[in-house]
Amino acid sequence: MDKNRFFFQHYGLTERNLEQYLAAALSAGGEYADLYFEYLSSTSLSVDESMVKSASQGISAGCGVRVVAGERTGYAYTDDLSSQRILQAARTAALIASGPAKSPTVGFQEKATRSLYPVTLPSVDAEITAKVELVMRSDRAARAYDPRIKEVRTSYADELRNILVLGSDGTFAEDSQPLARLNVSCIAKTDGNSARGSAGGGGRVALDFFFGEKTPEYFAKEAARQALLQLDAREAPAGEMEVVLGPGWPGVLLHEAVGHGLEADFNRKQTSAFAGLIGKRVASEKCTVIDNGTMPWRRGSLNVDDEGQPTQETVLIERGILKGYLSDKLSARLMGMADTGNGRRESYEHIPMPRMTNTYMLAGQDDPTDIIRSVKRGVYAVNFGGGQVDITNGKFVFSASEAYMIEDGQVTAPIKGATLIGNGPDVLTRVSMVGSDLKLDEGVGTCGKDGQAVPVGVGIPTIKVDRLTVGGTARKDASSFMQ
């Protein structure tokens, strides 16, 4: 084991220490124990009224100890990385088990891992003045875009997360995970009318990412364009209709409609609407859905998950048939399935669980313009805010922030933001066309589950859903009137 690495250098850890901590964790029995060391440094800057009003930096470090006994998990953490406090946490977590002490495997083994985000200078260590320049440039670009852009807020945040995971089965994994994001939001105003727009992006990238193709100006123009467009938006329709989703961020549909429902913990506990559907049809032939943690530079990617398992590409739905779940170590063991490397956690204070990485649908054969042309009357949604799902009854929503009417095969007027609602296990069976234009999002997604937030990616080609409920307000679209 290479002792010249981050935690060994910073905290004087030794292999003997680590074995001692794991032994303490298994002192009351239990099948498995692991240690998760985390050292997170972060920077954030925000510009409002063209002033850098806020700049902050911080460091958060700690160690979480987990003991697994059957389906039971004991967890304790400490932000003091002294031997005494880690041992105390290990003994607390150990209390979940009740039996004779077990011994951890002697000697740690490190698996070969990818290097998906090899930055030479992590953005968190880059010159702060360069970051100030980024946010100021996006502020100027948004204001210069159009005189109706009156309010602009831009922000930049980056972090570098160093982790070390050690398991009583000999697991040893280290990773250094950069993450950066630039965001622009603006408000357009005319007499008596205002509207907002926002855009942003990033990934597990160095600062130079924002000096290449995805410049501050790129995001600023996009945010300004959306705000201006919304000034003229008319009321969205209400009720069931044909919906075309544009490529990229609308993939949030997959994240909500099927992704969460396919996380192994919900299926192990039979609490998901997808439980027991492996091998069954849950989507049309045209749909193949993938979760892939191995895409270079992506926000949702990881060399190893937070349990030390290398990430992978997992087929969730293949040509409409449900193929698999996303699992962590616990669910993999209890369900007798492979660990797909999806065990993630927000920080050392949290217990890992199955989570998505980058989730997308493979490109199909249809020409995106044909897809729009095929719609008599419907909605074309190209940008979304967030979404939410109730995994037990399968109902999910996602909220369009940029959408248009389609009338007689033509994209016509922009419409106001509206929530779309559907049923996860059958919405994809109504996908009748899949475009050839798969795109991933710009790198803005954050997913929440059980109060834990983790960065994710989504993607989708242009698709047509034959029937989806659109939550607008337009009265003339009401198909019936009650009372």
Place this chain on the structure above:
Amino acid sequence: MSPVELESRTSKIATDLKELAQDIVRLAMNSGATAAECVVREGDEFSTLVRLGQVETLKESGSKAIGVRVFNGKRAASTYSSDFSREGLDRMLKSAIELSRITSEDPYSGIPEPEQLGSLFNDLDLYYEDVYSLAGEERISYARRTEKAALDYDPRIKNSEGGSFDAATGHKVLANSHGFVGEYCRSYCSVAAVPIAQSESGAMQRDYWYSVARSLSRLESPEQVGTIAAQRTLRRLGARKVKTAHVPVVLDPLVARSMLEHIFEGVNGDSVYRGASFLAGKLGEKIAGERVNVIDDGTMPGGFGSAPFDGEGIPTRRTVVIENGVLRSYLLNSYTAKKLGLQTTANASRGLAGTPGISPGNYFLQPGSKTPQQIVGEIKEGLYVTEFLGHGVNLVTGDYSRGASGLWISGGELTYPVEEITVAGNLKEIFFNISEIGNDLEFRGSVACPTIRIEGLTVGGE
């Protein structure tokens, strides 16, 4: 003013953190800061989840962290750390001073004036050691009993995401270079159950119920919580879609809170001075129905949103936000107050880093006189919402569109469950269209709202 010493119900307060916060402020001033503010937060948490009678997770831990905000004239910056070693604290201070050279001069920035600072002296009844008084097995038993009550309630409750018991205590210290130093402790405990019911067709529904209190002695019984969770879940079984309609909508208290939160976001000084709220510039104007009275009160004893001082060290207070439908006050911290030429309402919230934000104290809609049954009883056809999904709310325009589920009202009665529908309108009209307010105000958190009836919404369905 003189530094404020807080009375405390407990000897557990570690006064060394107070000295530490003052030391950091002094060191920042010695390093060239023109003003400084330091926050220290320390907390313990315990949680257990029992699922199908078996312990699934047990978690127990504590942590602390420190943050400093420094001013270099009118330039501000902040840093934080979980490392309390000498080197860790030195590095935190040094980076803060360095960062404060690159931010912009903002004429409105700064810590509050000395005469604004202070702390309430009365006991706010926020801390009870008894949240940790249960032995390990008893804590598990609270979680187990809560789930069991739900599982035993009806044979259709076939599965569960578990019953839980959580306890936590937090200790906050704030010091600044105008001589303020204050601290307080708060405790918290809760039980909850998340049962799953299954119909004959195999379709599943999930719902939940919980009780939360500052003292174990005020927690509702696990049996009561489990029973209500089961009832809330069972009534969703067999839910169907409805046709798109324009009908009166009644929000149950749990979901009605979200409307109050939208009002909060609308009167939040940060959105107001930027013109990012549809309520900006409406002080003194009618923005809601005649019966709407909204209060924010950080001083309520035992309240989940109570504290002796806000995130900037200003004593908390009671603010009338909306009176008989007229907007009387925004909710502000000292920065947004200065920007708007108003007085702060002591709603500053202070995280470890960044500039102070704004958060409500105990924030509620004053109850009316009708029971929820009376409100529903007056409706021929309508929707009773028990859950919203998603966040389709635009504060700039007021446009509102969310997923919903609940029960259909027919002939003044709750009839069958409905789901996969949307509720849409515009907040500007929604607040005016609050036509009935129930008498069932109850705090299960810092924001509370009785049952409300709203006219003019579009229910989107088939």
